Structures are given as C-alpha cells and as structure tokens.
Amino acid sequence: MTHDAGTDSDRAASLFEFDDGASWLPILAASLGALLPRNARDLISSTQPDGPWSASETLSKAVDIDAVYEAMRRWVSERDVAAYHGTRLNPVQQGSVARNGLRRLVPADRSTAIEAFLGEHPRWDEIRHRVPEALAFMERGGAGNRAGQVHLTLSREGLVKGFNHYLVEGSEFDHHVANYLLGEECHEQNRRRGEAILYRVRLSGEEALAAANPFGEMKHPNLLRELFQSVSWFLSTGDTETSALELDCGMILYRDVEPPDIIETITIPDSELWEHYDHRLR
Numbered sequence: 001m002t003h004d005a006g007t008d009s010d011r012a013a014s015l016f017e018f019d020d021g022a023s024w025l026p027i028l029a030a031s032l033g034a035l036l037p038r039n040a041r042d043l044i045s046s047t048q049p050d051g052p053w054s055a056s057e058t059l060s061k062a063v064d065i066d067a068v069y070e071a072m073r074r075w076v077s078e079r080d081v082a083a084y085h086g087t088r089l090n091p092v093q094q095g096s097v098a099r100n101g102l103r104r105l106v107p108a109d110r111s112t113a114i115e116a117f118l119g120e121h122p123r124w125d126e127i128r129h130r131v132p133e134a135l136a137f138m139e140r141g142g143a144g145n146r147a148g149q150v151h152l153t154l155s156r157e158g159l160v161k162g163f164n165h166y167l168v169e170g171s172e173f174d175h176h177v178a179n180y181l182l183g184e185e186c187h188e189q190n191r192r193r194g195e196a197i198l199y200r201v202r203l204s205g206e207e208a209l210a211a212a213n214p215f216g217e218m219k220h221p222n223l224l225r226e227l228f229q230s231v232s233w234f235l236s237t238g239d240t241e242t243s244a245l246e247l248d249c250g251m252i253l254y255r256d257v258e259p260p261d262i263i264e265t266i267t268i269p270d271s272e273l274w275e276h277y278d279h280r281l282r
Contacts, residue, residue, distance in 0.1 A: 014078070014079035014080070015079065015080050015081070015082055015202065016076065016079050016080065016081045016082065016205070017082045018082070018154045018155050018226075018242055018247060018249075019155055019156050019157050019242055019243035020242070020243070021230065021234070021239075021240035021241060021242030021243070022240040025230060025231060025234045025240050025242070026234075026240075028072070028075055028227065028231055029231050029234060029235060031071065031075055032068060032071055032072070032231065035063060035064065035067055035068050035071055036059075036063060036068075036235070037062050037063070040059060040062070040235045040236075041235050041236055043058065043059070043062055044058045044059055044232060044235060044236035045236050045237075049232075049233070049236060051233065052229035052230055052232060052233040052245065053229055055229065055232035055233045055235075055236045055237075056228050056229040056231075056232035056233075058232070059228075059232040059235070060228070060232075068228065069220045069224050069228070072224050072227050072228065073209060073220075073224060076205040076208065076209055076223065076224070076227070077205040077206050077209070078205060079205050080202050080203065080204055080205060081154075081202075081203045081204070081205055081208035082200055082201070082202065082203075082263075083152035083153065083154060083200075083201045083202075083203050083208065083211075083251055084152060084153050084154075084155070084156050084159050084198055084199065084200055084201065085102055085150065085151065085152050085153075085198070085199040085201060085257070086153075086159045086160075086164070086166040086167045086196070086197070086198050086199075086268075087166055087167070087170055087171055087196075087197055087199075088166075088167060088168070088169065088170035088171075088190075088191075088193050088194050088195065088196050088197065089170070089193075089194045089195065089197050090116060090117075090193060090194035090195075091194070092116075093113070093116070093194065094194070094195075094197060094265075097197075097199070097265075098259065098265070099259070100256075100259070101256055101257045101258045101259045101261070101262060102150050102199060102201075102256065102257035102262070103150070103256050104147075104148050104149060104150055104253075104254070104255065104256055105146050105147055105148065105149055105150070105173060106147065106148075107135050107136075107138050107139040107147055107173070108135060108139065110135060110173065110174060110177065111131055111132075111135065113171070113174055114131055114134075114135075114174060114177055114178070115128070115131070117170070117174070117178075117189060117190065117192065117193035117194075118178060118181070118182070118186075118189060120189075120192075121182065121185075121189050123182065123185075127181045127182065130180075130181055131177070131181070134177045134180040134181055135177060137180060138173060138176060138177055138180075146172070146173050148254055149252050149253065149254060150252070150253040150255070150256065150257055151250065151251070151252055151253075152201060152203075152211065152250070152251040152252075152253065153247075153248065153249060153250050153251065154212075154223060154226065154247055154249035154251070155242075155243070155245070155246065155247035155248070155249065156198065156200070156243075157243040157244070157245075157246050157247075158245070158246045158247045158248050158249070159198065160198070160268060160272065160273065160276070161246050161276040162246030162247070162248055162276075163248055164196075164273050164276055164277060165277070167196035167197075167198065167268055167273055168190075168191060168196065168270075168273050168274070168277050169187065169190035169191055170190055170193050170194075174190075175190055178190060195267050195268075196267065196268040196269075196270065196273055197265065197266070197267060197268070198265075198266040198267075198268055199257075199262050199264075199265055199266075200262070200263050200264035200265075200266065201257055201261055201262055201263065202261050202263050203251075203261070207253070208223060208251065209221045209223060209224070211251035211252055211253050212224075212249065212250075212251050214251070214252035214254075222249055222250075223249055223251075226247060226249050230242055230245070
C-alpha cells in the first residue's frame with residue numbers, strides 16, 4: 001500500500017509492533033488517561049485477574065467502553081502496523097514473492113504449487129489427474145473460502161509458537177488439497193516442501209483495522225479488543241511482555257501485498273518450530 005510521502009517518515013517512526021509491548025503499552029495507556037479511572041490499577045488488581053481477558057472484564061465495567069475503543073481506533077489509525085504472513089516455500093516460490101509480493105489466492109492457479117510438493121510422492125501418478133477435482137472442491141468452499149484473500153496475523157510469536165502449522169506444513173489451502181488427494185499421508189509431504197518463511201508486512205492503521213474485521217460483523221475489530229485486554233493487564237501488573245501471549249489475531253486482505261510492503265523476510269529453522277508444532281492440520 002502506498003502512503004502519503006509527507007508522512008512516511010513520521011509513520012515509520014511509529015510502527016506498531018504488537019509483540020514489543022514496552023514500546024507501545026505505556027504510550028497507549030497514557031493516551032487513554034482521561035477515559036480511565038484514576039484507581040484503575042487498584043480496581044483491576046482487587047479482582048485478582050489471572051490474565052488479560054479477566055483484567056479487561058473488570059476495567060470494561062468502569063469505563064465508557066465505546067469511548068475507549070474509539071480512542072484506541074484513532075491511536076491505531078495514526079500509525080502503521082506490523083503484520084505477519086507465515087508459509088513454507090521452495091526457492092522458486094520465494095523468488096516469486098520477492099518479485100511479485102504476496103498474491104491473493106486464486107484456486108485455479110495452484111496446480112503448479114501442488115505439483116511442486118506432491119510430484120515426488122510415490123502415489124503422484126495415481127492422483128495427479130484428480131488435482132482439478134480437488135481444486136474445484138476447494139473453490140466451492142470445501143475447507144473454508146480463502147479465494148481472493150491474503151491472510152496475516154498481528155503477532156510474530158503467535159505465528160511461530162502458538163499456531164505454527166502454516167510454517168511447518170505450508171499453505172493451508174494446499175494442505176487441504178493434499179489431504180483431499182492423499183488423506184493423512186499428506187503431512188510428511190507437506191513438511192518436505194521448502195523452508196519456513198515469515199513475511200513481515202507494513203499496513204496502514206486503517207487497513208489493519210479493516211483487515212481485523214474483514215466481514216464487518218463485529219462492532220469493534222478484534223485488534224482493538226486485543227489492545228484493550230493488553231492495556232488492562234498492563235495497568236494492573238505493569239507487564240509489557242505481549243510476545244508471551246502468542247496472540248492469534250487474524251487479518252484478511254482483499255488485495256495483493258506488493259513487494260515494498262514486505263519490510264522483512266525471515267527464514268525460521270525447523271528446529272525452532274517443531275517443539276511448538278500444534279498439529280492443527282492433523
């Protein structure tokens with residue numbers, strides 16, 4: 001996404017990185033000051049919260065929650081947001097992303113990617129003719145409708161440790177195609193495909209908010225809910241270790257992510273992933 005040239009340097013200095021809580025929690029809490037009770041710390045602590053959610057439940061009853069959420073919305077809108085896309089790619093595919101960015105999913109175009117990692121399977125000759133059938137099934141929403149979308153999430157640690165099946169087995173769409181063709185045999189083949197790659201993406205605050213409420217069904221985007229929970233816990237405990245939450249806050253874009261928006265490409269060693277593998281695709 002292209003930002004206004006006159007504000008690029010200002011926005012770059014205020015890139016919101018959820019996992020770096022020390023860089024933003026005190027600032028956000030201070031910006032909400034007039035909307036929060038003066039005794040917020042004692043008020044929340046008195047209920048002995050066991051985590052961010054329970055802390056936020058207490059605080060929400062002592063504030064004008066709509067006003068707080070609106071103030072947080074403005075705060076996010078004033079800065080850019082770091083978001084993450086995790087996948088597993090071979091060198092050719094990595095080169096394609098470097099040149100073309102992250103492209104929206106087009107189910108009919110996945111044949112090459114499917115052959116790239118299933119082509120070496122002993123049963124490939126037996127199943128290859130069924131690839132169009134599997135793609136058509138997926139395009140009809142066979143395992144959730146992902147067509148025309150790019151998926152991101154707010155937390156690096158969440159993607160690496162909390163729900164890292166995307167990094168261990170690659171594209172969930174491709175996985176479901178492989179599972180359609182091979183059943184449970186597909187997992188080992190999925191894990192052989194290339195390397196785990198994490199793309200760090202810059203979004204404007206407004207786009208991040210929209211992406212965190214992609215179907216428009218929520219009064220407040222889940223991104224704001226996560227911020228409120230984190231601020232509530234911070235006010236109660238002083239804890240800024242947001243990376244430890246391993247947050248799962250999904251975002252959906254209905255546009256391609258162009259190469260300039262990818263601000264970092266990170267290879268994650270399998271040794272770092274395996275101990276946290278969630279087996280969600282099994």
